[in-house]
Amino acid sequence: MRTTNKSVLNWVDEMASLTKPDQIVWIDGSEDEMNRLKEEAFSTGELIELDQEALPGCVYHRTAVNDVARVEHRTFICTGKKEDAGHTNNWMAPDDMYQKLRGLFDGSMVGRTMYVIPYIMGSVGSPFSRIGVELTDSIYVVLNMRIMTRIGDVAWQQLGDSQDWVRCLHSKAQLDEENRYIVHFPEDNAIWSVNSGYGGNVLLGKKCFALRIASYLAKHEGWMAEHMLILGIENIETGKTQYITGAFPSACGKTNLAMLIPPAYAKGYKVYTVGDDIAWMRVGDDGRLYAINPEAGFFGVAPGTSMKSNPNALLSTKSDTIFTNVALTDDKKVWWEGMGVPAPAHAMDWKGNDWTPDMDVKAANPNSRFTAPARNCPSISPKWEDPMGVPISAILFGGRRAQLAPLVYQAYDWNHGVFIGATMASETTAAASGAVGVVRRDPMAMLPFCGYNMGDYFQHWLNMGKKIKHQPQIFNVNWFRIDDQGRFIWPGFGDNFRVLEWILKRCNDEVEAQNTPIGYLPYAEDINLEGLDNFSRSDVEELLSIEPDLWAVEIKGIEEHFANFDRLPAELLSQLNNLKARFE
Numbered sequence: 001m002r003t004t005n006k007s008v009l010n011w012v013d014e015m016a017s018l019t020k021p022d023q024i025v026w027i028d029g030s031e032d033e034m035n036r037l038k039e040e041a042f043s044t045g046e047l048i049e050l051d052q053e054a055l056p057g058c059v060y061h062r063t064a065v066n067d068v069a070r071v072e073h074r075t076f077i078c079t080g081k082k083e084d085a086g087h088t089n090n091w092m093a094p095d096d097m098y099q100k101l102r103g104l105f106d107g108s109m110v111g112r113t114m115y116v117i118p119y120i121m122g123s124v125g126s127p128f129s130r131i132g133v134e135l136t137d138s139i140y141v142v143l144n145m146r147i148m149t150r151i152g153d154v155a156w157q158q159l160g161d162s163q164d165w166v167r168c169l170h171s172k173a174q175l176d177e178e179n180r181y182i183v184h185f186p187e188d189n190a191i192w193s194v195n196s197g198y199g200g201n202v203l204l205g206k207k208c209f210a211l212r213i214a215s216y217l218a219k220h221e222g223w224m225a226e227h228m229l230i231l232g233i234e235n236i237e238t239g240k241t242q243y244i245t246g247a248f249p250s251a252c253g254k255t256n257l258a259m260l261i262p263p264a265y266a267k268g269y270k271v272y273t274v275g276d277d278i279a280w281m282r283v284g285d286d287g288r289l290y291a292i293n294p295e296a297g298f299f300g301v302a303p304g305t306s307m308k309s310n311p312n313a314l315l316s317t318k319s320d321t322i323f324t325n326v327a328l329t330d331d332k333k334v335w336w337e338g339m340g341v342p343a344p345a346h347a348m349d350w351k352g353n354d355w356t357p358d359m360d361v362k363a364a365n366p367n368s369r370f371t372a373p374a375r376n377c378p379s380i381s382p383k384w385e386d387p388m389g390v391p392i393s394a395i396l397f398g399g400r401r402a403q404l405a406p407l408v409y410q411a412y413d414w415n416h417g418v419f420i421g422a423t424m425a426s427e428t429t430a431a432a433s434g435a436v437g438v439v440r441r442d443p444m445a446m447l448p449f450c451g452y453n454m455g456d457y458f459q460h461w462l463n464m465g466k467k468i469k470h471q472p473q474i475f476n477v478n479w480f481r482i483d484d485q486g487r488f489i490w491p492g493f494g495d496n497f498r499v500l501e502w503i504l505k506r507c508n509d510e511v512e513a514q515n516t517p518i519g520y521l522p523y524a525e526d527i528n529l530e531g532l533d534n535f536s537r538s539d540v541e542e543l544l545s546i547e548p549d550l551w552a553v554e555i556k557g558i559e560e561h562f563a564n565f566d567r568l569p570a571e572l573l574s575q576l577n578n579l580k581a582r583f584e
């Protein structure tokens with residue numbers, strides 16, 4: 001026992017009498033403890049030790065084959081009133097859900113150890129950080145939480161006697177897909193997750209706390225919890241750094257953008273990574289919007305990560321990293337599709353089967369991931385743990401749109417920006433179970449992560465705009481337009497800097513823009529193409545084209561989308577009417 005906090009001690013007792021573990025281990029966060037846990041997990045096969053010379057501190061894990069992504073259809077927001085969860089969330093009355101879950105948790109840890117993980121979201125001692133305690137029967141979860149958050153005695157110290165902490169209960173139970181539940185009780189500050197061992201379902205500090213519970217707290221307390229990367233761009237000559245946040249749906253490029261390396265022409269700039277998935281934002285005393293990254297690591301998509309696409313991510317995984325559901329090579333290293341090195345002649349695939357390159361199955365699961373400490377990242381910002389966060393100049397929304405959405409455009413003002421965010425759509429990816437490649441609306445990339453009624457969430461965005469004296473400019477970006485042959489037109493990755501450069505120029509009033517029905521678009525000649533092969537000015541023009549026929553369909557789509565919300569702010573309807581009128 002490492003705390004005298006009564007609210008913690010009582011709750012741990014209560015949860016232990018429900019789940020009935022053989023023993024309880026209080027996690028202190030030390031290195032010794034980590035090594036002991038790793039050894040134990042090696043001995044049971046839960047983890048496999050990788051080549052410690054090539055990949056010091058790195059381990060390998062496979063989840064169950066039916067447990068490789070978030071499960072949105074089994075994720076619940078259990079508020080007292082159904083309307084407070086809204087139509088876009090699954091809901092059940094809290095009492096009924098507790099009763100159902102108590103049945104599933106009853107004895108779920110018999111024969112197992114319950115680990116008590118105290119953790120901080122946000123940097124140690126920051127006035128904006130928050131505490132959670134996660135109970136789990138998985139060493140994999142403990143070791144991931146150790147990378148993704150600040151765990152152990154630091155958290156008990158920061159918590160003291162306070163009762164303000166998030167109660168997180170997780171059990172793998174039987175990994176039974178039919179009884180898998182990821183449940184949030186925002187009004188009780190509680191999260192119960194059962195029958196899964198996959199990241200987003202079980203690292204309860206991440207999506208469950210830092211987005212679903214935090215968005216609920218943020219709404220009540222006047223701040224924002226968003227599915228956003230945070231990056232800084234330093235102009236080396238002036239020494240000035242400006243910060244940008246961006247909300248893209250899962251597996252749509254946040255990690256890549258946060259870590260980008262500018263193209264050769266942009267020698268005068270350096271890009272710094274502050275965060276790659278979640279931003280907590282507040283209005284500072286100076287009237288600007290400030291963002292912190294509540295996490296301490298990256299739970300990033302492995303496939304496609306190479307020294308060419310994202311060297312900073314790949315280099316982040318060279319030590320103290322957990323690899324999940326990638327391929328395991330015979331010499332105890334890892335491999336995945338799009339790693340930029342030849343496939344091994346033989347490996348074990350993510351299911352644990354023999355794999356050779358001639359087989360037509362993927363060696364790595366499309367949603368295989370690495371868990372890497374943020375401090376490993378070569379581009380990590382000197383300010384990434386700044387307790388007050390970084391001031392934001394621009395907010396980006398984006399997604400995968402094969403057609404329609406231009407490379408970049410700027411909102412007229414904050415409310416128009418909220419409309420753009422609220423109507424975002426993207427083709428679905430492997431990050432959540434279900435069909436891949438289907439266009440769905442995913443407002444602010446928060447559809448799966450908002451812990452309350454999304455109509456109220458839109459209103460909260462509108463309200464925040466009124467509170468921010470120096471509002472960030474809002475932009476929409478799309479790296480994913482395709483040509484007739486189905487190829488991406490825009491080179492993407494590091495070359496996305498060319499778009500960020502235009503965005504900062506707009507924020508600094510350094511470039512003019514075209515006024516169009518959807519917002520301000522760049523003049524094609526204002527996107528710097530220096531050093532880009534096989535890409536011409538006319539390609540940019542194509543990427544900036546607005547096709548009224550497609551937008552007419554889009555407007556219909558937005559109308560249908562808006563009909564899903566019972567508490568849609570009137571402002572968003574008037575934004576829609578304005579958009580229609582501008583096309584007439």
Ligand code: GTP
Nearest residue numbers: 250251252253254255256301304431479488492493
């Ligand atoms: P989550 O961790 O699921 O929230 O995802 P994320 O938004 O951080 O996505 P990530 O950066 O990991 O990108 C996921 C996929 O998008 C990878 O397969 C990347 O290769 C691909 N991707 C990222 N940026 C670009 C880009 O600029 N162009 C293209 N064509 N693909 C990209």
Ligand code: SPV
Nearest residue numbers: 199200206207250277431
């Ligand atoms: C996402 O799906 O958006 C992720 C990975 O960042 S998970 O933690 O599984 O949610």
Ligand code: MN
Nearest residue numbers: 227250251277
């Ligand atoms: Mn994410």
